[in-house]
Amino acid sequence: MKNLSRLLFAMLLVLVCSNANAQDKDNPWLINIGTNAVDAYPSGDGAPFSETIFSKYVDVDNWNILPSLSTISVSKYIGDGFSFGVTGSLNKIENWGEDANGDALSVDDLSYYAADGTIKYSIGEALDWKTLEPYLGVGGGYTWIDEVGAGTLNGTLGLNLWFNENIGLTVQSSYKHAFEDYLDTHFQHSIGISIKFGGSDTDGDGIYDKNDACPDVAGLEAFNGCPDTDNDGIEDSKDSCPNEAGLAELNGCPDSDGDGIADKDDKCPTVAGLKALAGCPDADGDGVTDAQDKCPNTAGPAANNGCPWPDTDGDGVLDKDDKCPDVVGSVANNGCPEVTEEVQKTLNEYAKTILFDTGRSTIKTQSESVLKDIISILNEYSTATFTVEGHTDSSGRATTNQKLSESRANAVKDYLVSHGIDTSRLSAVGYGEDKPIDSNKTRKGRANNRRVEINLVK
Template sequence: MKQFKIAVIALFTLVTVSNVSAQDASNPWAVSAGVTVVDVKGGNSISNVLKDYFGTGDWEFGVPRITGERYLNEDFTAQLALSYAKVNSNTYLSADANVKYSLNKLSEMVFGSTTQYFDPYILAGAGMTHLYGNKFLTVNAGWGVTSWIDENYGINFQSGLKQAFGSNRVSHYQHSLGVVYRFGAVDTDGDGVVDKDDACPDVAGLAAFNGCPDTDGDGVQDSEDACVNVAGLASLNGCPDADGDGIADKDDMCPDAKGSAANNGCPDSDGDGVVDRDDKCPNVAGPVANGGCPWPDTDGDGVLDKDDNCPNEAGVASNNGCPEPVITDAAAKELEDFAKSILFNSGRTTFKTGVSAKLDQVVELMNKFPRANFIIEGHTDSTGTDAVNLKVSDKRAKAVRDYLVKNGVDASRLESKGFGEMYPIADNKTSAGRAKNRRVVIKVVE
């Protein structure tokens, strides 16, 4: 009997350190096997009751005691028990049907919380007992406690009175100690995580994720995985990053080339703001407007083609990339005005006073445009014969040319020719008209 007392003490020590919840609907079935003690009841006086219940001198030890239980609800559990022992060398057999009432609610009322480390209860029931060659009915009442070591296993101690009825009845106390195994937990999806602990009870998953799946096996459960069917990185919510640029492939416009977030994952090797895939010159910086290439200068005149009105002909910036004009329109107009001031003495080829100063200005202007060539035309009115007029006009034109050459204009740039009266610009019938027709004209030769 000493060993049984030690086992009972060990049970109560265990319930003070165990932290597994009491039996519940997640494991509705339980079986136990253990040892039992039968103590035949003596008198009904208080002293006899206390002596029988707490005294161990007349305990009869028996093996086995087997029970089967079915969880009904948070309050009640049904129990069937079979026991075997030897009492005064006589066979003891009993079969009992009890109902256990959980005291967890009472604990909550008294202590403010349910017992999370053991399962205390009281019980009542009835049974059939065989002892001393007789069979008789008993009414049972008692108490017990189960301490759950883990999710399925526990240690149970139960004690109670079995009040006998009928002839040759033997009322007695019965105490038992056994190992309990509970089972029957539902695992709907078959993933090894029972439904009560399964956050995804209808979909097979992993214990690490409380029964939820990780379809792509990347360590990110599907409910938190933005790319459920493709293995990826936890830092990118389960999405892959093929080029390792820190941008998930699903958001990366260039998933196979490392780029920057500013360019949606695409590289820009030359840093010109045009990503490589759109850059016609990916290794040379250039403006977006030219496809990432530098603007060309085809004619090498220092004026970019985009600003060059003559991209295939070297020119100057002042003329938008085109060659400088042989002479400007303004200069040509100025020569025309100067020519109107070239007056000759009547019937002669000599200049009137002051004309030389004008001709000097013509020299200066012509030398500003060294690529320009000129023709000096002489014209007369209709007075006199055609032959005379032609001769006079030719000499006057030549006189102007000679002056210009003498004063610094290259002779190769100048041509002179007289036209007589062939090209009047006014009416020769009036003196005013004839005066206009007597003229020198300086033209640019194209």
């Protein structure tokens, strides 16, 4: 029972140490299970480190081998190639030392228990060897032979042969120097299967940092440890809208109205629309969004807020181009009525009847009625411009006649302007006696030459 208690103590020590430190690197933990052999012939003369210490190092006749699971160890990587481990082992001793002839001394079946702690240094890691990993170790422990125990100072040489990242074969040999005379210095060899496991998980998502593409943020195994905050099946790093569940074809962004335009880019996210109009609808297809279209069901230009241009006067010239939108006109005259030759003739027939005081530019009152008729005609052609021309006969001096013609032309212009005709539409000029329309040799002819004309400026 006492022997069993010692074994349980060794195993408990292994388990306690295996959980004493937090994980901090990829595969930091290593557990080894196997069998061991105890060789009680480290020195022929009993002196430590004597020249005969390795003389029978490979003489298996002296070895005590327990062909079953008889050793277990757990070690923890602590950085820079160093690791610390604890080993518990048991054996059955039948050979312990040798006689004077060099033959192994047989003993009654003695129990052997040991608990050892070792600091190892990986030569393989220093050389960047991946498959073969030789290592050195130093440590100490306590060994019991048939219930008698003593402390030991241990030196270790071992080799790990890794089959893959996690599983390998470990062969190890330890020299155990005893501090008490009643326990002989001896070798302990072991061979077993080693398994590396564990690792750090900084973000606590259950995925070790070595396999975690986002080691500082908790994530999902499906995304190698990266998060999907909105649970739309698209990891945040590839999700243009990581906080709103969306569609894969829109890089994780939602499309509330189903028009194929992500809400973040859609100016009308609740109403299906066109990509060309940033997701807004255009019912009449005129290129003006319904929200800005004053005639959403009738196509029209954007310049007219989506409404078709009207033609108020029905003259075939749209109001936008019609300089006389309320009066029927011609296309050639930008929608305004044209002054025809007939109108021009009528205008001058009226103008010729304007009477002045003799030798003066004062308009006689009886001419007001005809002037009103002239104003009516000018208003009818509101965009046309005219020249008021004054003419005289050849009676008197030419300079006097010139001044009189100018004065009378300006008198008529001023009258028209004072009665509502825009001054920009009128000009005045006097020709004196230079442009007669009849003979100045007869009274009738001179009467015809004394006249006012109102002519269209073309």
